[in-house]
Amino acid sequence: MYKYDQYDQAIVDARVAEFRDQVTRRLAGKITEDQFKPLRLMNGLYLQLHAYMLRVAVPYGTLDGRQMRMLGHIARKYDRGYGHFTTRQNIQYNWIKLSDAPDILADLATVEMHAIQTSGNCIRNISSDQYAGAAADEVADPRPWAELLRQWSSFHPEFSYLPRKFKIAVIAADEDRAAMRLHDIGIQLVERDGKLGGKIFVGGGMGRTPMVAPEIKDFIGAEDLLSYVEACLRVYNRYGRRDNIYKARIKILLHELGADEYRRQVEEEFVLVKALGIDPPQAEFDRIAAYFAPPAFEAGASDAIDRSDPDFAVWLDQNVKAHKQPGYAIVNISLKPAGGIPGDASAEQIDLMADLAERYSFDELRVTHAQNIVLPHVRKADLHMIWQALHEAGLAEANLDLITDIIACPGLDYCSLANARSIPVAQKIADRFADPVRQRDLGELKLKISGCINACGHHHAGHIGILGVDKKGTENYQLLLGGSGAEDASLGKITGPGFDEDGIVDAVERVTDRYVALREEGERFLDTYRRVGIDPFKEAIYG
Amino acid sequence: MKLLTGNDLPTGDVTWWTGQGWSRHVQEAVDVGDQGEAIAHAEEGARRVNAPYVIDATLTEEGPRPAHIKDRVRALGPTVRLDLTLKPADPAAGSWVI
Numbered sequence: 001m002y003k004y005d006q007y008d009q010a011i012v013d014a015r016v017a018e019f020r021d022q023v024t025r026r027l028a029g030k031i032t033e034d035q036f037k038p039l040r041l042m043n044g045l046y047l048q049l050h051a052y053m054l055r056v057a058v059p060y061g062t063l064d065g066r067q068m069r070m071l072g073h074i075a076r077k078y079d080r081g082y083g084h085f086t087t088r089q090n091i092q093y094n095w096i097k098l099s100d101a102p103d104i105l106a107d108l109a110t111v112e113m114h115a116i117q118t119s120g121n122c123i124r125n126i127s128s129d130q131y132a133g134a135a136a137d138e139v140a141d142p143r144p145w146a147e148l149l150r151q152w153s154s155f156h157p158e159f160s161y162l163p164r165k166f167k168i169a170v171i172a173a174d175e176d177r178a179a180m181r182l183h184d185i186g187i188q189l190v191e192r193d194g195k196l197g198g199k200i201f202v203g204g205g206m207g208r209t210p211m212v213a214p215e216i217k218d219f220i221g222a223e224d225l226l227s228y229v230e231a232c233l234r235v236y237n238r239y240g241r242r243d244n245i246y247k248a249r250i251k252i253l254l255h256e257l258g259a260d261e262y263r264r265q266v267e268e269e270f271v272l273v274k275a276l277g278i279d280p281p282q283a284e285f286d287r288i289a290a291y292f293a294p295p296a297f298e299a300g301a302s303d304a305i306d307r308s309d310p311d312f313a314v315w316l317d318q319n320v321k322a323h324k325q326p327g328y329a330i331v332n333i334s335l336k337p338a339g340g341i342p343g344d345a346s347a348e349q350i351d352l353m354a355d356l357a358e359r360y361s362f363d364e365l366r367v368t369h370a371q372n373i374v375l376p377h378v379r380k381a382d383l384h385m386i387w388q389a390l391h392e393a394g395l396a397e398a399n400l401d402l403i404t405d406i407i408a409c410p411g412l413d414y415c416s417l418a419n420a421r422s423i424p425v426a427q428k429i430a431d432r433f434a435d436p437v438r439q440r441d442l443g444e445l446k447l448k449i450s451g452c453i454n455a456c457g458h459h460h461a462g463h464i465g466i467l468g469v470d471k472k473g474t475e476n477y478q479l480l481l482g483g484s485g486a487e488d489a490s491l492g493k494i495t496g497p498g499f500d501e502d503g504i505v506d507a508v509e510r511v512t513d514r515y516v517a518l519r520e521e522g523e524r525f526l527d528t529y530r531r532v533g534i535d536p537f538k539e540a541i542y543g
Numbered sequence: 544m545k546l547l548t549g550n551d552l553p554t555g556d557v558t559w560w561t562g563q564g565w566s567r568h569v570q571e572a573v574d575v576g577d578q579g580e581a582i583a584h585a586e587e588g589a590r591r592v593n594a595p596y597v598i599d600a601t602l603t604e605e606g607p608r609p610a611h612i613k614d615r616v617r618a619l620g621p622t623v624r625l626d627l628t629l630k631p632a633d634p635a636a637g638s639w640v641i
Contacts, residue, residue, distance in 0.1 A: 027553055029590045047594060049617050051555035080627055099553040341623055412613060413621035423623045473611060
């Protein structure tokens with residue numbers, strides 16, 4: 001875990017004091033809402049349907065027990081006893097009072113957290129692989145690079161007023177667990193001839209114009225990585241459209257220029273940027289990387305697991321993943337219990353996960369873009385004990401990557417941008433497919449729901465995606481098939497006319513029934529879809 | 544009918560114009576006719592409301608019902624957490640929204 005130095009802490013503390021003064025002036029009427037709105041947004045404070053909403057940054061989804069416990073404290077003291085983990089690996093609170101916001105930020109600062117750059121046209125929280133440092137397939141730990149990018153992008157004077165918001169992901173494995181190619185910049189750390197570097201993808205994104213990022217650079221050496229990213233940003237900052245919010249993202253610039261011309265301009269800019277010397281000296285990078293050194297794994301830890309409890313065995317098979325260290329495993333805690341709200345966790349559940357991290361996972365947790373929590377470094381000998389504790393707290397749903405492990409945005413129940421509710425649809429689908437045997441028979445099936453075209457619920461990247469729209473004042477749901485946020489990234493296609501709330505649940509079931517009828521040995525839903533195309537599914541849905 | 548709604552500045556709570564002040568309960572909202580913008584301007588200036596706007600509604604036996612589902616969700620609270628709405632004891636409250 002990275003630890004703040006005196007500069008980090010001083011910056012965050014100063015920002016809290018500054019925002020406290022801004023809130024005081026707003027409440028006293030010394031500044032108008034028009035003047036205050038950009039200031040509160042810079043501190044992650046939105047005004048949503050029922051109250052202010054605070055979005056707290058969880059850098060690259062990594063946090064420790066002390067920080068997690070603080071998130072529970074905020075839920076308990078300032079909110080209504082829960083928080084909502086998001087597809088950006090952050091957490092949001094839905095019932096915040098403006099008058100409490102400075103105290104919340106002050107509390108967060110005591111555990112090296114903040115809400116800076118969780119809104120606005122700036123570089124947002126860097127996202128990464130939730131299995132970083134634990135996955136066997138990574139060429140390096142991506143977190144030091146994510147941290148370097150965090151430090152570089154925080155209050156970057158040149159990139160604080162970009163044409164539009166900007167999202168960066170860093171991964172270091174061929175398996176993409178971070179939807180990397182659906183980011184404005186996606187970086188995959190790779191090795192080339194024994195040398196570490198990055199493969200750079202630019203111009204991905206969801207929203208109203210979804211695009212999978214094309215590869216812009218096959219390999220840039222690690223020593224040039226930061227300069228190259230800065231060059232990518234500079235070209236965007238110079239030529240990205242500021243006249244039309246719907247065309248302001250970098251994906252539109254890439255589309256209009258073409259990848260080749262954008263690449264040419266970036267290469268030209270890179271020469272200039274490189275001369276500025278912004279890439280860190282090796283000693284500074286090593287200083288950052290030292291914070292992410294592997295924990296003191298127990299040598300000779302046993303790989304044996306007692307599978308005699310059948311419910312535990314099911315959870316083990318579904319939610320526990322291989323760790324690179326013998327005797328250890330990666331635990332995925334599903335925040336998708338039957339009848340629950342995807343991504344929500346109560347203060348008590350948050351506290352419990354903090355406890356488990358401290359006791360069993362070297363004090364580390366991760367937030368995933370699929371709105372789940374990970375304990376990255378768990379001894380296999382402790383798995384049953386952890387499962388029991390999770391089970392008692394309603395956190396042992398064995399549904400990772402199954403049809404009920406649904407990503408859903410807050411939708412019209414909370415969000416002022418939404419056109420339709422997402423959560424009730426997720427709950428009805430989870431209820432329809434509640435039978436765990438049926439879920440496992442369907443296998444990996446990523447279902448993602450957004451309540452509006454902004455696509456916070458990643459519907460474009462769902463094997464099955466659902467988009468809520470407003471049809472003459474009533475909620476209507478479009479169905480998409482064939483999307484993926486993984487290394488085989490693709491965008492879902494709309495099947496046809498939309499449905500009402502119950503109709504969309506029936507439509508999903510007709511799709512899965514047709515999949516079961518069509519699948520060949522070992523095929524996931526997505527594999528079958530790609531083999532047979534959309535037509536058999538349209539026929540099943542619409543007759 | 545036309546209703547004037549906004550958020551309480553310090554708390555962010557949803558509020559409705561009652562003719563004399565602001566209420567958390569849409570049932571107490573009154574028809575503002577064509578005066579909504581003027582009231583909004585005065586009340587926002589006095590910091591008694593934040594981000595006010597005028598909406599369409601119909602008058603029912605239960606009181607004013609906003610025309611758009613978004614404003615009905617605002618009036619009640621999240622349909623997926625009735626315990627956090629203004630009618631936590633009414634299991635059918637969500638049907639008023641839909």
